[in-house]
Amino acid sequence: MIVAERKTIPELMDMLQGHKRILVLGCGTCVTVCLAGGEREVGIIASALRIAGRLKGLDFKVDELTIERQCDNIFIEKAAEAIGKADAVLSLGCGAGVQAIAERFINKPVYAGLNTKFLGMLEERGMWTEKCAACGTCVLHEYGGICPVTRCAKHMLNGPCGGSREDRCEVRPDRPCAWQLIYQRLNATGQLNKIKSIKLPKDWNTSLNGGPRVIIREDHRI
Ligand code: SF4
Ligand code: SF4
Numbered sequence: 001m002i003v004a005e006r007k008t009i010p011e012l013m014d015m016l017q018g019h020k021r022i023l024v025l026g027c028g029t030c031v032t033v034c035l036a037g038g039e040r041e042v043g044i045i046a047s048a049l050r051i052a053g054r055l056k057g058l059d060f061k062v063d064e065l066t067i068e069r070q071c072d073n074i075f076i077e078k079a080a081e082a083i084g085k086a087d088a089v090l091s092l093g094c095g096a097g098v099q100a101i102a103e104r105f106i107n108k109p110v111y112a113g114l115n116t117k118f119l120g121m122l123e124e125r126g127m128w129t130e131k132c133a134a135c136g137t138c139v140l141h142e143y144g145g146i147c148p149v150t151r152c153a154k155h156m157l158n159g160p161c162g163g164s165r166e167d168r169c170e171v172r173p174d175r176p177c178a179w180q181l182i183y184q185r186l187n188a189t190g191q192l193n194k195i196k197s198i199k200l201p202k203d204w205n206t207s208l209n210g211g212p213r214v215i216i217r218e219d220h221r222i
Helices: 009-016 037-055 071-086 097-105 178-188
Strands: 002-006 019-028 061-067 088-091 109-112 113-122 127-132
Touching: 002 109, 009 037, 009 088, 019 037, 019 071, 037 061, 061 071, 071 097, 088 097, 097 109, 109 113
Parallel strands: 019 061, 019 088, 088 109
Antiparallel strands: 002 113, 113 127
């Protein structure tokens, strides 16, 4: 899922200055699960903005709404009435959600209330870790299901950098060396032969560096 973090209230106040009626718009999918932008966080942020506004003597109204998904036009329509009443939207969706709202309501200022971080998973209560950078050409099958692009601090594709100590990463000693994990996993599954061949550099043409990516599924267009 997409993992994001909330911006601070002073950052949001700075962003929203000059607006009289703000809609704090949550998203009920990924950012709800990572406790950044769901209904609960909409309530928390809206209350904090009201208090901050009162303390600064500002006269603004804060409305609240959460829709199921901000990155899907079907659900965006459910927010149309509330967005129509507001003079600015503070979106608590991921970067895709914020842009989808801005594209649909072209005359409405739309602000990002979150910092979108990565594709990841819940590791333990309250802790999410990055698992995928959406590089566009997945090579997990070559590495026992452990991604060297995201989980190795130096993105090493052909074995460890040589700096790891006691199975810890040289750059992030709080994390295991990804190559230690790759080796253990390939060993456990009888696939160590996979690291005997030299891997070519990844084709970053399929990554974010190549500009906005589009996927068209013809079977969904019928
Ligand atoms: S190889 Fe690319 S697509 Fe596959 S998990 Fe790693 S970053 Fe994600
Ligand atoms: S110690 Fe391991 S995980 Fe860290 S940068 Fe080197 S190879 Fe990558």
